[in-house]
Amino acid sequence: MSIVLLAARVDLEHVLIVGAVLFAIGLYVALSKRNAVAVLMGIELMLNAVNLTFIAFARFVESPRPLDGHVFVIFVITVAAAEAAVALALAVAVYRHRETIDVGKISLLRW
Amino acid sequence: MLEEFGRAGFLLMFALAFPILPIVASVVFGVFKMRPRRPDPIKTATYECGVETEGDALGQFNVRYYVYALIFVVFDVEILLLYPWAVALPTAGLAGFVAGALFLAILVVGFAYDWAKKALEWV
Amino acid sequence: MDDLGVVIAFWALAAMTIGAAAMLILVRNLMHAILFLILSFVGVAGLYITLSADFVAVAQVLIYAGAISVLMIFAVMLTPLSERDNSGNFLQLPALVLSGLVIAGVTFVALETEWREAGRGSFDTTAAEIGEALLSPFVLPFEIASVLLVAAMIGAIVIVRDD
Amino acid sequence: MSLLANWYDFRDLGNPVARLIEALQDAGLSGGWIYAISGLLGAIGILSFVGVAAVINIWIERRLIGRIQVRRGPNRVGPFGLLQPVADAIKLIQKEALQPDNADGIMFTLAPIVIFIPAILAFSVLPWGEHMVLADLNVGVLFLLALSSTTTIIIFMAGYASNNKYAILGSMRVIAMLISYELPVVLALLGVVLFAGTMSLTGIVSFQETYWSWLIFFQPLAFLIFLLGSTAELNRTPADIAEAESEIVAGFHIEYSGMKFGLFYAVELVNTVAVSAIIASLFFGGWWTYGLEEFIPGWILFIGKIYSIYFIFIWFRGTLPRFRVDQLMAFAWKVLLPLALINAMMVALEIFIWTEYEISAGIVLPIFAVVNFALAGVLIVGFGRVMSRTMERFPKLPRLVKDIDVPLPEPSTA
Structure with a gap:
C-alpha cells in the first residue's frame, strides 16, 4: 500500500529512477548486442535517459536559470544526431569492406 | 501548458478509436459470415503482377538513400536550432541577429559543399 | 507534481x-x-x-x-x-550485472541525497527562453554546434561514398 | 474584436462551451471533471x-477530378452520386481482408491504424475561432512538423510489413521523398515563425489580425514552398512516386485490401484537409477575414478557406503528370531548399530592421510586402532560368544503335 502511495506522485527521485532504468537498458543493449546498429540503438537510449534526468533537474531543482537544462538537452540531441550520422556511415562503410557489421568480428586494429 | 497538452492527449485517444472502429466493424462482419473469408495459398501469396515471387523482398538497397537521410538529419537539427532563435529574435538585438545569421551561413556552406560534391544527385 | x-x-x-x-x-x-x-x-x-x-x-x-x-x-x-x-554476444552476463549496478547505484543516490527542490509549478513557455539562452550565455556552443553538424555531415558523406 | 459572450453566439463555438463550463462550475462539479468534459467536447467536435x-471529400474529389477530365464522375448512387462514399464504405467493410502469408502480421494490421494518429492530432492545434481551439500549444508549428515527420516511419512500417518488392520499394521511395521535402517545408515555416514572432497558431492568427493583413502578403515565397512541399508530403499525384500505379503497382499499400486499404485511402483525404487547414490558418488568417467574421461565423469562413485550398490540391492532381524520382528529388534539394534558405535569411533581416530601429508597422509592413513579392518573383524566374540551363536535355533526335560507339557483337562464324 505504501508503495502505491509513493508512486501516486511524481518527484525528482521517481524521474531519476525511471531515467536510471532506461540508462541500464541502454547500457545492456550497447554492451551485449552483436549488430553495430543495435549497439548504436543502445547508445541512443542511454543519451535519452541522460536527457530525461536533465529535464527532471531543470523541472524540480532550485536554480536561478532553470531552463539551462533544456538548452543542454538541445545540445545533447544535436551531438547525438551528428554521432548517429557518422556512426551509421561507419557501419555502412565497414560492411562494404568486411561484409559484416558484427562488432565482434570487426578486428582491423587488433594486432 | 500541461492543460493544453492534456486536451491534445484526449484527442489522441479518440484518434486511435477512429480507425479501430471500421476495423472492428469489418471483423464483426466476418464473424457473422457477412464477409467472405476463404484464404487459399494463391490468394495469400505475395503479389508481383502474376509472376511467381523470387527471392526475399527485403534485400539490400542502394546507398543513395542513406546519403539523402544523412544530409536530411543534419539539416533538420540545424533548422530546429533556428526555431528558438526565431522566437527570441525580436528581443535579441544586433548580437542575436549576427549569431543566427552566422549559424545560417555555416548551414549554407554545408549545403554548398553537398551541391558541389554532387551528393544531392539521385544517381 | x-x-x-x-x-x-x-x-x-x-x-x-x-x-x-x-x-x-x-x-x-x-x-x-x-x-x-x-x-x-x-x-x-x-x-x-x-x-x-x-x-x-x-x-x-x-x-x-x-x-x-x-x-x-x-x-x-x-x-x-x-x-x-x-x-547477443558473450558479454550478456557482465552487461546484466553492470546494468543492475547502475540501477542500484542511481536509485541509492537519488533516494539518499537531499535535493534542493524548488517547488515551482510547471513552466509556462520554454521556446523563447531557450532562444534567449542560446543567444546570450550559450552563443559559442550554438555556433560550434552548427560547425559540428556540418563537419559530421561532410565526414559521413566522405566515409559513405565510394568514389 | 469582441465577440458577444452570450451562449447563443455561434460565431465562436468556444462561447457556448465556456457557458456550459460555467454552468457546470455553478452546479459544483470538480475541476477535473469540467476539464475532462471540455476536452471531450473539443475532441468530439x-x-x-x-x-x-473524410466521407464528403471522397465525393468532392471524384466529382471534381471527373469534371477536370471532362467526364461525370460517380453519379449513380443517390442524387448527384452523393451516396457514393457510403456505398464505398459498405463495400470495403464487407470485402475479404487478405493478408499475405509472409507478411509481418502485427505490423501489417497496426500500420493503417497508427497512421491516423498524426493526421488527426494535427487538428488539435488549429484555431477555429478566437476561443475555439482544442490545445493552444506554444510550440504549435513545430508540433505539426513533428507529427508529419512520424508519418514517414508509419508508411515504412506498412511497406515493410507487406514483405513485397513493390511495397518495400515504394516505402523506401516515400521515405526519401518525404525527408527531402520536409526540409523546405520546415524552413518555409521558419520564415512564418520569424515574421510572426511566435510558434503558437493562435498567436500567428492574432498577429495577422493585429496588423490587418494575411501572412501570404508578407510571405509569398514561403507560401509557395509550403504548398509545393506539402503536395509531396501528402503523396498526391504530381508527387505520388510512392504509389505510382504504373511503375510500382501501388507502392506501400499494394498488399492491403478491404477496410485496411480503405483506411489508407481515408487518411490521405484527412491529411489533405489537415494541410489545407494549416495553410489556411498560417497564410490566410484562419478564422479572421478582414472583419467578415463579425457577420459570418469564423469557423465557417475557415472551412471555406480549407476547401478553397483543397481545391488547389485537387487541381494539381487532375492536371499534372507524375514526376520521375530524380526530378522530384532535384526539385526539393536544388530549387525549394535554396529558395527557402534565402527566404528565411531575408525575413530575419527584415524582422531585425523592424525591431531594432523601432519603425512603425504601418510604414514598414507594406515595404516588406513589396520587397518580398519582388524577391519571390525574381528568385522564381531566375532559378527557373538557371536550373533549366543546367538540366540535362533529352537528345533531340532518336539515337540509333549504330550511332552509339558500342562494338556490336561479331556474328558467330560457327
Whole structure:
C-alpha cells in the first residue's frame, strides 16, 4: 500500500529512477548486442535517459536559470544526431569492406 | 501548458478509436459470415503482377538513400536550432541577429559543399 | 507534481518507454527493434511533456523519431538480410550485472541525497527562453554546434561514398 | 474584436462551451471533471468534422477530378452520386481482408491504424475561432512538423510489413521523398515563425489580425514552398512516386485490401484537409477575414478557406503528370531548399530592421510586402532560368544503335 502511495506522485527521485532504468537498458543493449546498429540503438537510449534526468533537474531543482537544462538537452540531441550520422556511415562503410557489421568480428586494429 | 497538452492527449485517444472502429466493424462482419473469408495459398501469396515471387523482398538497397537521410538529419537539427532563435529574435538585438545569421551561413556552406560534391544527385 | 492526471500520464508513459526499451533486448528482428526504439523515443517525449518541457519534447519527436530512426532504417536496409539479426554476444552476463549496478547505484543516490527542490509549478513557455539562452550565455556552443553538424555531415558523406 | 459572450453566439463555438463550463462550475462539479468534459467536447467536435470531411471529400474529389477530365464522375448512387462514399464504405467493410502469408502480421494490421494518429492530432492545434481551439500549444508549428515527420516511419512500417518488392520499394521511395521535402517545408515555416514572432497558431492568427493583413502578403515565397512541399508530403499525384500505379503497382499499400486499404485511402483525404487547414490558418488568417467574421461565423469562413485550398490540391492532381524520382528529388534539394534558405535569411533581416530601429508597422509592413513579392518573383524566374540551363536535355533526335560507339557483337562464324 505504501508503495502505491509513493508512486501516486511524481518527484525528482521517481524521474531519476525511471531515467536510471532506461540508462541500464541502454547500457545492456550497447554492451551485449552483436549488430553495430543495435549497439548504436543502445547508445541512443542511454543519451535519452541522460536527457530525461536533465529535464527532471531543470523541472524540480532550485536554480536561478532553470531552463539551462533544456538548452543542454538541445545540445545533447544535436551531438547525438551528428554521432548517429557518422556512426551509421561507419557501419555502412565497414560492411562494404568486411561484409559484416558484427562488432565482434570487426578486428582491423587488433594486432 | 500541461492543460493544453492534456486536451491534445484526449484527442489522441479518440484518434486511435477512429480507425479501430471500421476495423472492428469489418471483423464483426466476418464473424457473422457477412464477409467472405476463404484464404487459399494463391490468394495469400505475395503479389508481383502474376509472376511467381523470387527471392526475399527485403534485400539490400542502394546507398543513395542513406546519403539523402544523412544530409536530411543534419539539416533538420540545424533548422530546429533556428526555431528558438526565431522566437527570441525580436528581443535579441544586433548580437542575436549576427549569431543566427552566422549559424545560417555555416548551414549554407554545408549545403554548398553537398551541391558541389554532387551528393544531392539521385544517381 | 500532485495533479492526478499528470501523475497517471507520467507513470503510463514511463511504463511504455521502459517496456518498449526492454523489448529492444528481446526481439529477434532488427527492424522490430528499431520500431520499439521509436516507441521508446515517443514515450520519452511524452515524459518531457509531463515535466513541462514542450520545446524539447517536440524536438525529441522531430529529431529522434523522425530523423535518426530514418537513418537507422536506411542503415539496416543497406545491409543484407543475413546481417539483420539482433542476437547477443558473450558479454550478456557482465552487461546484466553492470546494468543492475547502475540501477542500484542511481536509485541509492537519488533516494539518499537531499535535493534542493524548488517547488515551482510547471513552466509556462520554454521556446523563447531557450532562444534567449542560446543567444546570450550559450552563443559559442550554438555556433560550434552548427560547425559540428556540418563537419559530421561532410565526414559521413566522405566515409559513405565510394568514389 | 469582441465577440458577444452570450451562449447563443455561434460565431465562436468556444462561447457556448465556456457557458456550459460555467454552468457546470455553478452546479459544483470538480475541476477535473469540467476539464475532462471540455476536452471531450473539443475532441468530439474535431472528430466529427474529420469524419464528415473524410466521407464528403471522397465525393468532392471524384466529382471534381471527373469534371477536370471532362467526364461525370460517380453519379449513380443517390442524387448527384452523393451516396457514393457510403456505398464505398459498405463495400470495403464487407470485402475479404487478405493478408499475405509472409507478411509481418502485427505490423501489417497496426500500420493503417497508427497512421491516423498524426493526421488527426494535427487538428488539435488549429484555431477555429478566437476561443475555439482544442490545445493552444506554444510550440504549435513545430508540433505539426513533428507529427508529419512520424508519418514517414508509419508508411515504412506498412511497406515493410507487406514483405513485397513493390511495397518495400515504394516505402523506401516515400521515405526519401518525404525527408527531402520536409526540409523546405520546415524552413518555409521558419520564415512564418520569424515574421510572426511566435510558434503558437493562435498567436500567428492574432498577429495577422493585429496588423490587418494575411501572412501570404508578407510571405509569398514561403507560401509557395509550403504548398509545393506539402503536395509531396501528402503523396498526391504530381508527387505520388510512392504509389505510382504504373511503375510500382501501388507502392506501400499494394498488399492491403478491404477496410485496411480503405483506411489508407481515408487518411490521405484527412491529411489533405489537415494541410489545407494549416495553410489556411498560417497564410490566410484562419478564422479572421478582414472583419467578415463579425457577420459570418469564423469557423465557417475557415472551412471555406480549407476547401478553397483543397481545391488547389485537387487541381494539381487532375492536371499534372507524375514526376520521375530524380526530378522530384532535384526539385526539393536544388530549387525549394535554396529558395527557402534565402527566404528565411531575408525575413530575419527584415524582422531585425523592424525591431531594432523601432519603425512603425504601418510604414514598414507594406515595404516588406513589396520587397518580398519582388524577391519571390525574381528568385522564381531566375532559378527557373538557371536550373533549366543546367538540366540535362533529352537528345533531340532518336539515337540509333549504330550511332552509339558500342562494338556490336561479331556474328558467330560457327
